[in-house]
Structures are given as structure tokens and as C-alpha cells.
Amino acid sequence: MAVPKSLRATVRELDNHRCAYCQSPEILAVTPFEIDHIVPQKAGGKTELDNLCLASPECNRHKYARQTAVDPQTNHQIALFHPRQQAWADHFVWNEQHTHLIGLTPAGRATISALNMNRPRLIHLRQLWVKLGYVLSE
Numbered sequence: 001m002a003v004p005k006s007l008r009a010t011v012r013e014l015d016n017h018r019c020a021y022c023q024s025p026e027i028l029a030v031t032p033f034e035i036d037h038i039v040p041q042k043a044g045g046k047t048e049l050d051n052l053c054l055a056s057p058e059c060n061r062h063k064y065a066r067q068t069a070v071d072p073q074t075n076h077q078i079a080l081f082h083p084r085q086q087a088w089a090d091h092f093v094w095n096e097q098h099t100h101l102i103g104l105t106p107a108g109r110a111t112i113s114a115l116n117m118n119r120p121r122l123i124h125l126r127q128l129w130v131k132l133g134y135v136l137s138e
């Protein structure tokens with residue numbers, strides 16, 4: 001089911017026009033961000049606000065239909081970070097330079113790994129955003 005336009009706008013507002021996973025600002029990206037079904041529709045996820053978040057195309061592509069991923073520290077299969085049920089800052093923190101994300105929890109680490117949230121091109125962009133004075137976290 002396609003996401004109605006008004007719901008898309010509400011999701012964008014709710015996520016502050018940033019990817020709910022990697023926190024990239026949509027306004028500084030070349031391509032529009034996508035509305036992600038946190039629990040995929042295939043798995044019964046509904047098209048409603050508490051199951052939708054804004055996602056950069058890269059995060060969305062890496063997440064695809066996954067709901068779990070391996071925590072690289074423990075090798076355990078872990079539920080991915082859920083942007084509507086969990087607080088971003090409980091699971092992720094920036095390194096000192098604000099270029100790399102660090103997982104604070106198994107869900108944070110598994111999500112960074114599965115969504116490739118420290119991809120080299122994104123790190124390069126974050127360096128530029130920091131130089132521009134753009135604040136990457138709330």
C-alpha cells in the first residue's frame with residue numbers, strides 16, 4: 001500500500017527531515033528520502049505512523065525487509081533499532097569528530113552494521129557537513 005501524501009509529510013516532520021537511522025539531513029542530500037516500513041509490509045507491518053520512518057535511500061536499501069541483524073560484538077541475532085519504539089540517542093552516539101556512528105547497544109551495533117551506516121561516502125559527506133557547521137544530532 002502506498003503511503004498517503006499527508007502521512008508522508010507527518011513522518012518527515014516527526015523525523016526532523018533526517019534519516020531516522022543515520023541522521024543524514026534530507027535537505028543536504030541529492031535524492032529525496034524514502035518512507036520506510038519499520039516492520040516490512042511483507043511481515044505484516046502496517047502503513048501507519050508508528051510503523052513508518054524517514055530513511056535515506058542507502059539505509060532503506062540496506063535494511064530492505066530485515067527486522068534483525070547480527071551484533072558484530074557478540075555475533076547474536078538482534079532486532080534492529082526501531083525508530084518509533086526506541087530513542088535514537090539510547091542506541092547511537094557520534095565519535096568526537098561527528099563522522100562515525102558508534103553503537104551503544106546490541107541493537108545499535110547490529111543496525112549500524114546491517115545498514116552500513118558508516119559507509120565511506122557518507123563519512124566523507126559528514127566531514128563536509130561538520131565543516132559547514134551543520135549539527136548532526138539533536
Ligand SMILES: [Zn+2]
Pocket residue numbers: 019020021022023024055056057058059060
Ligand atoms: Zn540513513
